[in-house]
Amino acid sequence: MADQSNHPLQQEVRSLQQPLGLKRVLAWLLFVPILLAFLALPWVASLWPEPNHTGTASSAPENRSMLKANTLNRQDHAKTWFALDAVWNPGPLASSHANLEQDCRACHQGDFSRVKDEACTQCHQNMGEHVTQQTRSDSHFEEGRCATCHRDHNGRESLAEQNKHFAGRDCSSCHSQIESVAPKTETKPVKDFAAPGHPAFRMTVATGPETSDRRRIRMEKNTPMTESTGLKFPHDVHLDAKGIEGPNKKVVMQCADCHRPNDTGTGFKPVTMADHCQSCHKLNFEPALPDRQVPHGPVNAVLSTVSEFYSYLALHPEERANVNAQRAALRARPGEKNPQRSTLQTLAGNPQGQAAFATRELFEKTACAVCHAVKESTPPATLKTSGKGLPYYSIAAVAPQHTWLPMARFDHKAHAFESCDNCHAAKTSKKAEQVLIPGIENCQSCHAGQQPVAHKVQSDCGVCHGYHLHPLPPKEAHTLSPSAHNTFTE
Secondary structure, X not given: OOOOOOOHHHHHHHHHHOOOOXXXXXXXXXXXXXXXXXXXXHHHHHHOOOHHHHHHHOOOHHHHHHHHHHHHHOOOOOOOHHHHHHHHOOOOOOHHHHHHOOOXXXXXXXXXXXXXXXXXXXXXXXXXXXXXXXXXXOOOOOOOOHHHHOOOOOOOOHHHHHHXXXXXXXXXXXXXXXXXXXXXXXXXXXXXXXXXXXXXOEXXXXXXXXXXXXXXXXXXXXXXXXXXXXXOOXXXXXXXXXXXXXXXXXXXXXXXXXXXXXXXXXXXXXXXXXXXXXXXXXXXXXXXXXXXXXXXXXXXXXXXXXXXXXXXXXXXXXXXXXXXXXHHHHHOOOOOOOOOHHHOOOOOXXXXXXXXXXXXXXXXXXXXXXXXXXXXXXOOOOOOOOOOOOOOEEEOOXXXXXXXXOOOOOOOHHHOOOOHHHOOOHHHOOOOOEEOOOOHHHHHOOEOOOOOOXXXXXXXXXXXXXXXXXXXXXXXXXXXXXXXHOOOOO
16 A cells, blocks of 8 residues: 555654644734734723713613704714724715714614614604505514615715615516505505506695695506696697797797796796796786786785776876876787787776776786686685675686605706607697606606616616605695505505
8 A cells, every 4th residue: 555644645644743832822823912002902992982072972762853963063073082993884884974984883872783773763763664564563574673775884885876776676576466455545556667567657636726625546558638727828829939928029939938847956946926927927017007916815915906006097197198198008909919909998987986996807817817718706705805896716626736756756957868759758748637757658758677788777776766755744634635645555
């Protein structure tokens, strides 16, 4: 038999059987300072913080508000002697938590324990849950730990990216079989944004002028959505490529003339009469004085303004003479279009009659009826303003502005390179009742699902949806149909 004494394995065994000599001593000499520097000293220092930080380093509940204030205002603070606990930091915190980088106890509120939800909610007090308390009894869902999804110490942008692109698989694990998780939900199963994994959008639309008239309705392909607005507004007329008559000349309007970005650029400021409409749709009632206008407000205020104006002219002959001169000049201009010119007469006689005539012109022809449904009606018995006695009108109530897709978010700033026409068919919309939100098919033409697709944007659930669902404002909380309260929504 061949001699195996020189075999590599035999040599390795013999080397392990040799006395360690100085190896064990050197190992202990290195182990002790490492243990001291990276465990003992940081731990002792965390128990006895620097004197000037005693109050802020305490984890007692009564000191947490002081801790939060100090960490927000100070960037270079060391909570322990010589910042010894910094050696336990596994990596940089997200930018939103960077001010806590030298204060481990702000989040880690126990020795060698994982971060508790209570540590997160001390600052993030308004974070909504994924399933509200009123619907939790109808579901089999249980909230997870904050740190299950939000893993810090992964870089400055880590949490921002986690919030924006949380794993879609985690969502679809419940939402792909949503009926088994929430049997009473009206939400359709969702597997992915790519067709046919996602159902049609479900929108909140107004069925009347009150906030209680809002309903959640699912869109249907090739079926335009409508809602009751109480307004007359034809987009196609205002966006006519040939232009529209303005106060001084014909102008070609663009979407941006009325829809102006908000401060963040992600959405738009509310459209108001004063800021967007009144420069063209003036509320003047006396043709001789085009800058004199009634307020855009209650009917009582309009009637009082008209009545008081003509009463003033009746008491001041010199002012009345000036207005008569202006009226005469208007009647003398040939070939100029003016719907009020044929009715211009010399101001004389009963000022109440002049005010009544101006009121009818204002409400029925030149101003109010252009945008609103106007109907002459009996004045209320409690009307005791200076406009009492003039023709009284009721204006159809306008539905308050609201969010059409409250369970999703859309960043217009991120789509600034797209033309408005690519998503909104405003140039062919003839009525204000038409909701110009595109269907899901329009979005899917550019956005893929979780799997990459050539020439499309890879999109998971977090691109459009948030995990934490905040309660609706008080005025909306009781207005939607029961399904709107269901937090398993798309």
